[in-house]
Amino acid sequence: MTVSLLLSLMPMLLLGGALGFLGGLFGIGGGIIAIPLLASVYGMDQALAQGTALVMMVPNLLAAWWRYMRRNPVGLGVALRLAVVGTLTTYGAAQLAQGLDQHVLRLLFAGFLAVLAWGMIRPASSGGGGGRVRPALIPLVGLAGGGSMGLLGVGGGLVATPLLIRWFGLDQRAAQSLALALVLPCSAAALLSYARAGNVDWGIGAALGLGGMACVSAGVALAHAFPETVMRRLFAVMLAATSLAVLAGR
Template identity: 60%
Template structure:
């Protein structure tokens, strides 16, 4: 590696470290932060930004799945019941997303961020099954399809979609819900990355140093999150998502 290459590499590595830290701090995958940054800051088209962000997300999700499974192992039949349809759905929607008009895809991504921000700021009180209810394995493929749609189309959000369904609709404890959500998201993210890469929608020169930097700092972000007030942290993240969604939606019109 030449000195000039190193100078170009280090800022991206630092950016990946920042994304990994804030992803761990807010408890939601770094892709939600990385994709708007790549679109707004680097001028990437939406499909390329989603594919490049997956390079950052995949190793973190695989390591997270492995570590979480050590403490909260999921029944392999349940994991397969949610992961298989999620992976197939991700594969189909990712192929569709790579061919979609970038501005339309950007609008869908902005709408997803806006809805997520509203949910975080004004959580509903929908009826839910009792926590610890027996797991209805027959419903898991539906959850897998819902999470796979988000992962394939937007490159993010599989866990954000699956976890509330598992904990609310199916009445699973939070640890069980998170374990099954990771079983959905981790293999789906690999398939999504492979699909985006096959469609030439990944910037590896940017994605790899982002991933390396993120792996170094994500644990520090998680550690800090446990020491900060949860409500303020949640509100700050929600307002950041709302502002980002607005910018993504309005920038093409203002430009």
């Protein structure tokens, strides 16, 4: 690799590193940050930006999920059922999204994220949501996470994590581990679809992915160093910031 090529790729490597770190910390793919940047800074259309971001997201999600599973083992059967429901819902929602007003969808998504953020930051206790819903129904969270992925291309983990905490009483890190199991196959299926349509810039996507893979572990380690209450509040702040960013971008 020549020095000039390395310098030209450095911004992508650094951006990928930052997104990989955040992905490891919060159990998300980072697409909700990468997509608008690729569209506004690099002039990509929406489909190309989403496809390119997926090249980064898939390996980052895989690395983060593996590390979360080693630290927070969850039943593989539950994770598999959640992934299947989410993937099927993603496909159906993606078909539905073709005829819907994307501006209205993004406004609804931003409002939903704001409500979730308030619900997470409001409780005074540091415990989970009390497990008021039977664990056998956890795969139904895939309907919400997969719906977000299909309709908007992002947000599966952002939606699934707080629902797993509030409805099923999981702690923050276990919820993020399951959310990664949901989003990973959805993102892989989406990448295949975008690649077939030619809406992927593999060079930029690979640079983002390399940067992200270098920093995912640091984000996961920091997530497990923070107390549960701190992680929940940080996640709530991230949800609120994402909601504002979606509103500002549209």
